Amino acid sequence: MTDLLVVEDDDQLRKALVLTLRSRGYVVHTAATGAAAIERVRSARLDVVVLDLGLPDMDGVRVIERVRETSGVPIVVLSARRDQSDKVTALDAGADDYLTKPFGIEELLARLRAAARRSGAPVDAGVVRTPDFEVDLGRKKVLSRTGAEIHLTPTEWGVLEVLVRAGGLLVPGTDLLREVWGPQYETQTNYLRVYLAQLRQKLEPDQSHPRYLITAPGLGYRFDPSGTGG
Ligand code: CA
Numbered sequence: 001m002t003d004l005l006v007v008e009d010d011d012q013l014r015k016a017l018v019l020t021l022r023s024r025g026y027v028v029h030t031a032a033t034g035a036a037a038i039e040r041v042r043s044a045r046l047d048v049v050v051l052d053l054g055l056p057d058m059d060g061v062r063v064i065e066r067v068r069e070t071s072g073v074p075i076v077v078l079s080a081r082r083d084q085s086d087k088v089t090a091l092d093a094g095a096d097d098y099l100t101k102p103f104g105i106e107e108l109l110a111r112l113r114a115a116a117r118r119s120g121a122p123v124d125a126g127v128v129r130t131p132d133f134e135v136d137l138g139r140k141k142v143l144s145r146t147g148a149e150i151h152l153t154p155t156e157w158g159v160l161e162v163l164v165r166a167g168g169l170l171v172p173g174t175d176l177l178r179e180v181w182g183p184q185y186e187t188q189t190n191y192l193r194v195y196l197a198q199l200r201q202k203l204e205p206d207q208s209h210p211r212y213l214i215t216a217p218g219l220g221y222r223f224d225p226s227g228t229g230g
Contacts, residue, residue: 002116003027003045007037007063008052008078017050020105026112034058038066045126045137045165046073048115050108053079053090061093068094070179072169074115078103119167128164130212130225133203135164142203150202155180159195160203163213163223172220196221 004021008014009032021028029044031037034055041049049067053060064075074096079086087098096118097111126137133150134143140157142150152160158180163171174186181191196215200207211227 001027002047005029005031005040005046005049007031009056024109034063037063041067041071041073047119048112049073049075051075051077053077053081061089064090064093064095072166074119076111076115128225131227132205156195156199160199163221168224170216170220170222
């Protein structure tokens with residue numbers, strides 16, 4: 001199941017989107033304001049956000065920026081704005097795709113499938129599989145290729161979970177520290193080195209050449225479920 005958040009203040013359009021998307025098998029959450037959208041991203045497990053840029057309480061671009069402070073969830077923008085600079089601004093703020101209204105529902109569905117694929121959205125019950133192990137986000141377990149449980153400490157799990165849920169996107173070190181340890185730990189980058197080394201020892205076939213837990217020097221970390229390290 002893919003969980004979508006539809007952020008749209010136009011009641012009719014929102015209801016039409018919800019009906020169509022539910023009929024296509026998506027689990028659909030809704031928000032009619034930017035503030036509600038930001039809250040929803042923090043509290044719900046989402047695979048894709050569909051975001052209208054023209055919202056009553058704040059500009060959609062600001063919503064993208066706020067969401068990106070805590071989440072790498074793919075964002076597909078819906079906008080009546082046809083100006084190229086609006087599109088560039090939204091993409092620069094962290095949107096993944098941009099559809100101009102009016103759009104065809106099939107086109108939206110295709111963009112959603114692409115966004116969910118790019119995010120590595122789990123296809124069944126929150127299990128993310130790699131060639132060497134699988135991460136079961138629902139049961140908070142990691143299993144090896146042979147099905148044996150790989151035991152992680154709660155902190156190791158916390159780090160892995162944030163990276164896996166980011167769906168392949170880079171997670172800045174400060175975000176990882178804030179989410180796992182708390183806001184007062186944002187500068188403790190040595191924690192990350194220690195815990196990433198521990199996770200690699202448990203999960204990587206060759207910990208000196210990480211394929212799954214990738215470091216972007218000076219920027220942060222990224223989980224690559226394909227194991228190509230690319
Ligand atoms: Ca609107």
